[in-house]
Amino acid sequence: MASGMQHKNAISTATEGLIQAQLELYHHSLGYVKSVALRAATELGIPDAIHRHGGVATLSDIATETGIHPSKYSHLRRLMHALAVTGIFSVEGSDDDAEYKLTAVSSILVEGGESMCNLSPMVHVLVELLKLTMLCSIKEWFTDERASAMTLFEVAHGCTPSEMKAKKGTVGMFQAAMVADSNLVMEVVLKEHIGIFKGVSSLVDAGGGHGAAAAAIAKALPHVKCTVLDLPHVIAGAPTSRDVQFVAGDVFEYVPQADAILLKWILTMWQDEGAVNILRRCKEAIPAGGKVIIFDGVVDSGTSQDIILKETQVLFDIVMIGVDGVERDEQQWKKIFVEAGFVDYKITPVGHRSIIEVYP
Structure with a gap:
């Protein structure tokens, strides 16, 4: 009975290892998506839009400031969610009430920000x-x-x-x-x-x-x-x-x-x-x-x-x-x-x- 349980646990552990390996493999393979999402944010001027709103902006604020077409509003939410999860921005709240803030990373993507160092041009050179x-x-x-x-x-x-x-x-x-x-x-x-x-x-x-x-x-x-x-x-x-x-x-x-x-x-x-x-x-x-x-x-x-x-x-x-x-x-x-x-x-x-x- 005990050996059967051990065998079952061993199979479960091996299966978990396979799933974890798959997760890590896909995470590495999708690394370029993080890069292009970051480039999109700089091209759209999202860090500047948040900065102009005092460092805190809703999706509506960002869409208005950047000229994003209303039909793309739901897709903007998805882009901002990804950028927040990966640490480019921070977010408080959810859905239409979500407020996005600059992080240490996005603060150096702002024209005329506190550090006076806007690295958006470097993003465009590195991600092309x-x-x-x-x-x-x-x-x-x-x-x-x-x-x-x-x-x-x-x-x-x-x-x-x-x-x-x-x-x-x-x-x-x-x-x-x-x-x-x-x-x-x-x-x-x-x-x-x-x-x-x-x-x-x-x-x-x-x-x-x-x-x-x-x-x-x-x-x-x-x-x-x-x-x-x-x-x-x-x-x-x-x-x-x-x-x-x-x-x-x-x-x-x-x-x-x-x-x-x-x-x-x-x-x-x-x-x-x-x-x-x-x-x-x-x-x-x-x-x-x-x-x-x-x-x-x-x-x-x-x-x-x-x-x-x-x-x-x-x-x-x-x-x-x-x-x-x-x-x-x-x-x-x-x-x-x-x-x-x-x-x-x-x-x-x-x-x-x-x-x-x-x-x-």
């Missing part, structure tokens, strides 16, 4: 059909011999990311996303880690795009002479600034002299050979007491218990496969620093990225 199509081509890229000399993006779309941006006219969208990211990162760095600029009187933001990071440094530290180096077509679209000098050039060929060289989200775009070459140009540009300051990911070695941090870092690494880039752990960073001729470094984690100070 081109990237999804690219990542759905991984099997072909891994196995097709014809793809061996091509990036994953080229296999999926037949051109480079730069060529695609030019063809679709999305260069401005990409730069807006980089500016948004820089605004948030620099707000944190200049409040919590301003000491990294101690003793620096001149700085070059190499590959600095439209100069958001350099402008933030110049505003906070007026004594620092800030220069942005980037390709001619990028510099041509940059805003005029009295605080930042823009120089057109190629970081692989020459970096202007300065006490510090800033590389924000640049080296992740390159395999080791390219990253080492960039670092060598930077080493030539700084004095003996200078340094290179890198804002980039340092993939966790397994010590952190923050699953969101771990997943974000490895997911970024998969995205970087598409453009032949790479996210690195500390040992991989150390390898390219040594190869480029540097002798020491210091890593300070800041969210999913880190500040890496590298010394010649």
Whole structure:
């Protein structure tokens, strides 16, 4: 009798395990739906709508503010329910009486919000059909011999990311996303880690795009002479600034002299050979007491218990496969620093990225 009961319990446990496995599998498979729902919220301007209502808005408020057609009202409720369950918004009440509020996540999707950092443009860059199509081509890229000399993006779309941006006219969208990211990162760095600029009187933001990071440094530290180096077509679209000098050039060929060289989200775009070459140009540009300051990911070695941090870092690494880039752990960073001729470094984690100070 007892053995029969044990057998029944074992079957029940095995069945529960199968159902749990199925649940987890479907949860992973539907991850992209969370992303597109988030993108829809930013495109519709839902975070702004809630913000304009003092941080609390009903479905009716949101529909009116965003211009959603009355026939889609019930579907808006479903979208908002999903966004609340996944933590983008919070909700109190139910049905027509439900009131939606901004969370820490959605508060940085607001134009003119408290932090002054609107990351909606970054959502539009990270969540796009081109990237999804690219990542759905991984099997072909891994196995097709014809793809061996091509990036994953080229296999999926037949051109480079730069060529695609030019063809679709999305260069401005990409730069807006980089500016948004820089605004948030620099707000944190200049409040919590301003000491990294101690003793620096001149700085070059190499590959600095439209100069958001350099402008933030110049505003906070007026004594620092800030220069942005980037390709001619990028510099041509940059805003005029009295605080930042823009120089057109190629970081692989020459970096202007300065006490510090800033590389924000640049080296992740390159395999080791390219990253080492960039670092060598930077080493030539700084004095003996200078340094290179890198804002980039340092993939966790397994010590952190923050699953969101771990997943974000490895997911970024998969995205970087598409453009032949790479996210690195500390040992991989150390390898390219040594190869480029540097002798020491210091890593300070800041969210999913880190500040890496590298010394010649």
